Amino acid sequence: MAKTQFTVIITAGGIGKRMVSDLPKQFLKLNDKPILLHTIEKFYDFDPSIQLILTLPSDWKSFWNELLMKHECKISHLIVDGGKERYDSIKNALEFSEGEFIAVHDGVRPLVSNDTIKKCFDAVKQFGQVIPVIPLKESLRKINDELTQAVSRSEYVHVQTPQCFLKESITKAYSLPFHHNITDDASLIEEAGYSIHCVQGNEENIKITTQMDLLFAEALTKLKIQK
Secondary structure (H helix, E strand, O other), X not given: OOOOOEEEEEEOOOOOHHHOOXXXXXXXXXXXXXXXXXXXXXXXXXXXXXXXXXXXXXXXXHHHHHHHHHOOOOOOOEEEEOOOOHHHHHHHHHOOOOOOEEEEEEOOOOOOOHHHHHHXXXXXXXXXXXXXXXXXXXXXXXXXXXXXXXXXXXXXXXXXXXXXXXXXXXXXXXXXXXXXOOOOHHXXXXXXXXXXXXXXXXXXXXXXXXXXXXXXXXXXXXXXXXX
């Protein structure tokens, strides 16, 4: 049997505090379908041979299985326990990852485009560590005590997912101890001594964390359906 080339770890361990909802944000409906289901379908539609691993809080596994039955989803994926921190969830998932390359994607980014996925998957084969980014539009100021100072936005970018790595490098990175300055997988990879290559992401690939984000995502999804 051929070795799996890509594993996608989809992180869905949040409880949605900023969404002001009793239901974790990954389970909220985006145009009549749970956000998380949109995300899983995106990667399956891109390539059904991808190994999909989903990290979930153990208390919500049965709820997720009920949603799969309700929406008649038969996409094969492995569910592993989410940990106390995102770091712990990824580390748990890595134990079951079979791919030569590992992609980590936020479960609440259902609008990642096929083009962004392809750019990341193609580039990781050449560079080993790849993240999608988009340029900033707004002006930036740095706060220093009670003063602020203008900084050049051309020196900064918004970071998105999927963040893609050689299995060897991400496994090495997750052997490092956890600390609260780890903001994403790329920051941990850099701490392990690797450099990061950037590719162009897609602007609508937002992370849905607030009600405004959800409204924006609903509008974009309806627009695509109409097209």
